Amino acid sequence: MKPVLRDVLRRRLHRHERGGDAEQADGSDVVSTLAATLPTNRGAIETVTMPRQRHPAPIGFYHLEHTAISECACAGLACFAARADRPDRWQTAATQTPVLYCLGKCYDAPSDGAHDVRPHVGEHACQTVLLGNVLRGGVRDLPTYRRGGAALEKARQMAPQALLNMMEASRLRGRGGAAFPAGIKWQAVAGACAETKYVVVNADEGDPGAFSDRFLLEDDPFRLIEATAIAAHAVGARRGYIYIRKEYPDAVRVMSHALEQARVAGWLGPTLELELVVGQGAYICGEETSLLNALEGRRPEVRPRPPQISERGLFGAPTLVHNVETLCAIPWIVTHGAAAYAALGFSNSRGTKLLSLNSLFCRPGLYEVEFGISLADVVEQLGQGLRRGKLNGLMVGGPLAGIVPPTLLDTRLGYEEMQAIDCAVGHGGVIAFADDTSIPRIVAQVLRFGARESCGKCTPCHLGTPILAAMADAAANRLPVDADRFRRLIDALAATSLCGHGRGLAEFVQSVRRHYPSELQAWCD
Template identity: 35%
Template sequence: MNPSLDKLTQSHARRYWQTHHGTRSPLLQVHEAIRKQHGSLNAEEIRELSRQVGMPESTVLSIISYYADLHGPRQSLRICRGTSCNLAGAEQVQPKLEKQAPCREVYCLGHCYQGPAALDKTDQVLVGEDLFSIDNAAEPRQRPPAAMPSIRCLATRAIVTKRAARDVYSFEQAQAEGVYSSFRRCLKASPVKIIETLEQAGERGRGGAGFSTGKKWRSCAESRADRRYVIANGDEGDPGSFIDRVLLENDPHGVIEGILLCAYAVGATQAIVFIRSEYPKAIQRMQSAIGATYKAGILGADAAYPLEISIFPGMGSYVCGEETAMLNAIEGLRGEVRIRPPYPAQAGLYGKPTVVNNVETLVNVAAIVAEGAQAYAALGTKASAGTKAMCLDHGFAQPGIVEVEFGITIRQLIESAGGAANGKPLEAVILGGPMGSLLLPDQWDVEVCYEAMAKSGIQLGHGGLVALQTGTNYRKLLEQWLKFMIDESCGKCVPCRLGPKQALIALQDDKTTGNRKDVITKLLGVIEQSSLCAFGQYMPSPIRKLLVVFGDRIFDQRYGE
């Protein structure tokens, strides 16, 4: 796109937002228009929509083509083809379902502990045997809700999971549990006191990068501006991770209190909860919780601290979990990453200072300010304070969420879950999703700790663990990862957009000139070195290791075909 036109489009999007007092986004209006038409828009409708949002027709068309939810069949069965569900048999059940109803592939529904999983057209979750035994996917019937994961705590005390295990989603339940008490106490103190407490406690973001929460908040608070924003990142998309979904559904008021504390600390008066569309129950629960909090006078222009919170649903883009791509989505643009600096804390949403924290990070905050920095810092290690919610998929004997203190080893975590399901030996585990790390048994003694893992070249990511048992088809796993890259690359970086396609061709074409492993490895190197964001920078690493360790089984037709 022409740079001057790109800036003009962004300016139009920001003016549109300001005209509607922060309650509308061009992307939401496009989404609404498509929903009303039950599908695609014709040329005249595109022209009218372009006029309404004040953007060129080409921009509106580019938005529609980018987001999967805007060009996929509306009344479709969404089948999870994320790594964990693929390992559970999603590839085998999909052809049967496609004969019964229109189907669309998505990459994570947050039910990795009981896969395979799918969402029907009424947003009911179908999992495991229900999915294999379904006889009419086109006409969904009422079913019991999908089971919540087991939630255990191996830490000295539970922090992030203390309410999630008991499904405290109503306002009355939350009040009885003490939610909002930390916020009310903090209103009597200086906002900077919250930031100082977080800095002293040593909390780090749980979204993968591990950046200091206190430093991020301080940077935002000290940036000169007439307006600031807070965004709760609920676009958890790493296959194998589901803690954010559970918190949004079972502890929505805990999430809101974390947002309130952040807004008060940095001086923001508007907040957004960005939730992936594959989490419909989380969206419903958060909408209900926000409404109840407004009714109670805790939110709104007349509240003790005036804060407005709204929900922005994701549109089916994995890369929008990256903070700058998410900002673009909210502004009504394609979810492509931005060049940094400037960082969002200085120039984020609509060019204003913005804190973007993931859901787990925000839920921790109330406990930190209530118990004090020293109490929190006493948990975990000196380098990585506090606890972390680790998610274990269906491949373990005891799948679910385990809250641990930083410092526990991967081996101890696996042993606490009883090893692999069905007593099968584990060959490896995937930590942190496709952008994470492939860990063999000789690496399982590494501590769950940002510094220890960084020294070993290991990515913690969101803390999801996917079990790779003996008998895993590694060729299928490699194909799935490459298809994931093809589908989810935002397309801004050419090597990331085209490289995975060429790698998949090399994998599937026996006539590829030269050693196929070498061809794929070289392509991965180009993607890794030339990508702007973590998606292209980190995904090649576990794929490269898969090729090195299991290359014989990947390229030998005798294995797993």
């Protein structure tokens, strides 16, 4: 099949599955492409309407497709850490089907879909880059937002190459976990030779413990729309998608209304069309190639690379993917300049970072900090210490990011600095575990989560993680386990997993083993 025709059919499949296609319900776009591709004319092509049916393979993986979020309780790690505070709610979360791993309410854990309170929001930086409107309680109408700045208008008056240079000079790195330089991504997509390019917003904030993207989506939706439009202008994309997890129903509602306002006001339009897509509960969609498969109506499995998505991404076209926090820094950079942004932070970690503190802190909530702050200051100054017990460990950056022992709290928040202690900045979800939660039980909970959320693409992750989770459960309950088999499975995950999910689980266990050797001695030695 010719590449052009294939991509048209893929786009058509996507629009059908999202319920769209009102303008071209007769298939005229496909007919036109066939006529241009084959040695024939439009009149010689007959169209036949077939009954619509979605293949069941993708449906089975989206485990929240028929689930009302308001009826669910959260079984994520932040809720696990606070399970003693609301044991009945935790029991519901641990036994319900399907299991739901994060509602973005880690500041009020254990949480459920029926209850919510607004968290404390604070800043600890020389400049407030991201949380200005969140600190004010949110800006959800376009006229009010536009009175606060005009980054998009300024960007559209700039040459795309000038924007590309600005992004590189700002030294902004991706905030979703990989920390890849944003400017290099932009240059790669901009330099790709293709008529069609896409920009995709990864708002599938699935790491238990993180809720920063949720409040950017709910309280500052136009900042994200503006940032996406700026990025699209820079790389030459005319269509984009915002993929929001179903677990954030308020964010979906707010963003949907914001997009309507932006279209009516002509803020979007011919230069960029943005479509909102709601996820259905697959954690692995946080990985960008899985996310692209989901957008195409496929099972969200990881794609092997190369090719990179900057060359061949969504529907086979060059694609720029960023998470919400990364994009939301762009209007500030355009307004204040790359040098002003690069002046914030320290070492190779420039700018500011959002941190989500869980409910075990005396002052849980959402904070904007400059890179370089020590973890001790995060615990004592921002969080005001723990509500109860002693700190047993600090998880920063998601369930695969390792556990920082109390002896290493003098470590400064930075990508390379956290990597040096076998941990990670990740998405910035900070979960404190008190001494009522043992390290083996944390490891067992992480492996159980990892097994449940494996996409099944590669055998070591698909088959190995359930075995590891069962062994970790046994060890946490002081039952004997085959330590040699456990080690071999971890080594296989680390060496042969296709993506960061399996490798991350292995690295998590290896990190915990180094920092808490006596806790895991019976099942790792």
